[in-house]
Amino acid sequence: MRRINYFLSVMISLLCFKANAQDHQYSQFFNAPVYLNPALNGQFEGDVRLNMIYRNQWSTLPGSLTYMTATAELNIPKFGGGVGLMFTRGNEGTAYYVRNNISGIYSYSVGSDNFVLSFGLQAGIGNRTIDAGKLVFGDQIDPRLGYIPGSSTSADLGQLNNKFYFDSGAGVNLVAGNFMAGGALQHLNRPDQSFTGATAKLPMRATAHVSYRLDLDPFNDLDNGQKSYVVPSVVMYRQANITSVSAGIQYKRRAVNAGLWYRGGGVSGPSSFVMSFVFDLFISHEGNEKLRFGLSHDAPTSKHLNYSNTSGTTEGSLGYETTLPSRYGTSKFQTARRCYDFY
Structure with missing residues (x-):
């Protein structure tokens, strides 16, 4: 009974946090730049960039908590930004609650050789589904035997299975010297994601990020x-x-990047320590062609969601960028530092 009560307390904490937070977060935010902020779309040295990141959260808890984001971006030098496409998928819980989102992104930059100010717009379609057949109701539980697999229920499930909605977002990012700061708002239109017809608006997600690059070899x-x-x-x-x-803080030397982070979830959310590693394999320096591998691991430190009962969270990321044989033109900003210089 003690183990059952402990399991229930963990699941209640998990469900309350997920119900309120709605959107997932990546520990390797720097390897999911468009998910972090649409203003970072098209901000790279080559012409084409492909990124994919996968997150397996709290792997030993019952029910799947996995997330994936894939992006394709085209850098248009005369815009100082570009156009992109992003697909995000989340799978949560034993009832196979699945969220999909596909969005188009447009970004544009202004500035000079001393600073670059980028703007991004995002618009797309969201969808969420649930497998009602995986839900368990009170009339399927026998007082002596517990849940009976395959038993029927008299509960009215209605249209509890599929919902489409329009979704939008916007962001801004500033790079000035060794300083970078940006912000984004997602779900600007607060879409109704209700399965049942009762209004259930998806709350806006606000993101703010700040970074500073300290040169350890300023005189070399x-x-x-x-x-x-x-x-x-x-x-x-x-x-x-x-x-x-x-x-947190990252140490970057040549093609290797190592980071250590702490994420706090406030009073009601889980907290964790994160370690990350990123490796850049340059296929061709002249063609700005490279392959990036990223790996991170979270160690939860909350009371009910800790490392002993969750085994932590693991993320893996893969990125590829290259220059097309016929470039669209020279970069709008020749000497100004850009966001990709930070990570």
Whole structure:
């Protein structure tokens, strides 16, 4: 009985947090830049960038909590930004609650050789589904035997299975010297995601992020790719009454990037320590062609959601970028630092 009560307390904490927070968060936010902020779309050195990130959250808890985001971006130099496409999928719980979203992104930048200010717009279609056949109701539970698989229920399930809705977002990002700051708002139109017809608006998600790049070799006449940097960052999320703050530092040297983070979930949300590693494999320096691998692991520190009963959370990311044989033109900003210089 003690184990059952403990299991229920963990699941209640999990369900309450997920019900309020709505959107998932990536520990490797720097390897999911468009998900973080649509203003970061098209902000890379090549012409085409493909990214994918996968998150397996609290892997030993019953029910799947997995998330995936894939993006394809085209850098248009005369815009200082570009156009992109993003697909996000989340699978939560034993009832196979699935959320899908596909969005188009447009970004544009203004500035000079000293700063770059980028703007991004996002619009798309969201969808969520649930397998009602996986739900268990009171009349399917025998007082002596418990749940009887395959038993029927008299509950009226109605149209509890599928919902489509329009979704939108916008963001802004500033890079000035060694300083970068940005913000984004998702679900600007607060779409109704109700299954039953009763209004259930998806709350807006606000994101703010700040980073600073500290050159550890300021007096050495080396290319940027040969230097070492320390990059402290803070990312804050706010959705409904849930606030989460992730703060940490990365050490970047050539093609290797290692980071250590702490994410606090406030009074009601889970907290964790995060370790991340990123490796860039340059296929061709002249063609700006490279392959990026990222790996991170979260160790929860909350009372009910800790490492011993969740085994933590693991993320893996893969990115590829290249330059097309016939470029669209020279970059709008030749010497200004851009957001990709930070990560």
